Amino acid sequence: MMLTAQDWLAKIHMLPLKRRVRIMNVCGGHERSITMAGIRNALPKTVELIAGPGCPVCICPEEDVYQAIQLALHADVILVAFGDMLRVPVNMSKREVRSLEQAKANGADIRPVASPREAVKIAQENPLRSVVFFAAGFETTTAPVAAMLLEGVPDNLFVLLSGRRTWPAVAMLLDSDTPAFDGLIAPGHVSTVMGPEEWLFVVEKHSIPAAVSGFMPVSLLAAMYSVLRQLLEGKPFLDNCYPELVRPGGNPSAKAQIAQALNDADANWRGIGVIPASGFVLSPRFGSHDARIRFPDFDLAGRKRAGQMPHGCECASVVLGKINPNQCKIYGRSCTPKSPIGPCMVSDEGACRIWWAGGVRNNATVSTEDAQTFVVE
Amino acid sequence: MQIVEIDGFNAHCVAKGIGREVSLFMLQDESIEIGDCVMVHVGYAIQKMSELEARSAWEVYDEMLALEAKGA
Numbered sequence: 001m002m003l004t005a006q007d008w009l010a011k012i013h014m015l016p017l018k019r020r021v022r023i024m025n026v027c028g029g030h031e032r033s034i035t036m037a038g039i040r041n042a043l044p045k046t047v048e049l050i051a052g053p054g055c056p057v058c059i060c061p062e063e064d065v066y067q068a069i070q071l072a073l074h075a076d077v078i079l080v081a082f083g084d085m086l087r088v089p090v091n092m093s094k095r096e097v098r099s100l101e102q103a104k105a106n107g108a109d110i111r112p113v114a115s116p117r118e119a120v121k122i123a124q125e126n127p128l129r130s131v132v133f134f135a136a137g138f139e140t141t142t143a144p145v146a147a148m149l150l151e152g153v154p155d156n157l158f159v160l161l162s163g164r165r166t167w168p169a170v171a172m173l174l175d176s177d178t179p180a181f182d183g184l185i186a187p188g189h190v191s192t193v194m195g196p197e198e199w200l201f202v203v204e205k206h207s208i209p210a211a212v213s214g215f216m217p218v219s220l221l222a223a224m225y226s227v228l229r230q231l232l233e234g235k236p237f238l239d240n241c242y243p244e245l246v247r248p249g250g251n252p253s254a255k256a257q258i259a260q261a262l263n264d265a266d267a268n269w270r271g272i273g274v275i276p277a278s279g280f281v282l283s284p285r286f287g288s289h290d291a292r293i294r295f296p297d298f299d300l301a302g303r304k305r306a307g308q309m310p311h312g313c314e315c316a317s318v319v320l321g322k323i324n325p326n327q328c329k330i331y332g333r334s335c336t337p338k339s340p341i342g343p344c345m346v347s348d349e350g351a352c353r354i355w356w357a358g359g360v361r362n363n364a365t366v367s368t369e370d371a372q373t374f375v376v377e
Numbered sequence: 378m379q380i381v382e383i384d385g386f387n388a389h390c391v392a393k394g395i396g397r398e399v400s401l402f403m404l405q406d407e408s409i410e411i412g413d414c415v416m417v418h419v420g421y422a423i424q425k426m427s428e429l430e431a432r433s434a435w436e437v438y439d440e441m442l443a444l445e446a447k448g449a
């Protein structure tokens with residue numbers, strides 16, 4: 001008989017946890033489910049859930065967003081981007097255009113899309129214009145971009161790729177002196193595509209328990225139970241609590257397509273810096289569709305605060321799980337979803353926005369009373 | 378989403394009464410049939426859903442321990 005979320009929760013409460021345990025997730029979808037179901041508040045007080053690097057929009061380099069804005073304003077292109085990229089602010093003065101949304105209001109032809117296939121369609125419908133697809137995302141979103149390229153795209157479609165791998169950021173955290181967590185909830189859809197084995201290093205190199213999870217409370221709680229029991233028994237292994245989708249080796253077609261269309265590269269993470277081999281670039285085979293080759297770099301040497309987070313914004317620390325969203329001084333004060341200062345309050349996958357949507361209104365050292373009561377469907 | 382029609386790499390899928398066009402391009406190593414359920418991300422099916430449900434390896438471990446205890 002399959003256990004329910006409530007069963008897993010009861011099992012977690014029966015574990016003899018004596019010391020504080022920190023469990024990190026690295027997926028905006030996980031953080032959203034945890035917050036919306038009120039799982040933080042339902043767990044024993046000794047268990048702390050940390051939102052880690054799970055938001056590709058939040059770490060997309062400021063220079064790339066700036067480049068997209070300038071292309072849209074000055075290069076006579078149609079710029080298409082996933083919707084939550086449009087409101088991400090760059091570091092420009094208030095008098096200047098600071099986001100794709102503002103560029104659009106100033107007359108630039110910018111169109112939000114929900115799929116790479118829509119970018120292809122827009123290019124097909126506008127054969128006389130150049131279409132730039134600004135594609136920021138982790139593996140689950142970057143793999144479809146590779147598929148799109150291999151399936152065949154019109155000559156007038158160019159990709160401004162800001163694709164990132166998730167695991168190198170976790171590896172960087174674990175290689176640092178102060179890893180912020182004792183157990184890992186590994187991302188469900190990244191593992192679906194790339195295979196759960198990508199996370200074995202957490203267990204094998206660092207002896208840290210890990211479990212792949214899906215997005216329903218039942219899967220998240222099973223993964224949390226697994227990680228906690230691994231800790232207690234001193235037997236770390238990589239558990240798979242999302243077997244309906246996550247298979248050994250992942251999705252072989254998708255992985256082959258990534259390998260054919262894209263290359264690995266060292267990549268910049270906004271506010272964090274360059275992480276080795278954490279990014280994707282178009283392979284030379286698709287050079288004629290690479291917006292970085294086709295168009296000039298619009299960034300100005302010496303542009304103030306280029307690449308940084310907005311002034312006062314602690315997104316980089318939030319993304320790395322070093323602080324909770326409401327430990328940022330301006331959370332809920334000058335930074336709210338209505339007038340976001342940093343990308344973590346813009347994106348649906350940003351921890352600040354998720355916490356706000358989950359009802360966390362206090363700006364303080366975190367209190368577990370903030371989360372809602374536990375709801376099990 | 379559940380597949381209701383397939384035309385090459387394109388599939389018409391429905392979930393909760395809402396229909397969408399989905400690409401099967403990323404599932405070329407899977408045998409896909411009408412009626413199958415797929416997980417869709419940004420318009421692409423990223424994996425076929427299986428019947429398995431959320432569980433942990435600890436369940437199997439505990440079941441084995443229980444069996445051993447019975448046998449002993």
Ligand code: SF4
Nearest residue numbers: 314315328335342352
């Ligand atoms: S609350 Fe706003 S300013 Fe602070 S870290 Fe989050 S997004 Fe950045």
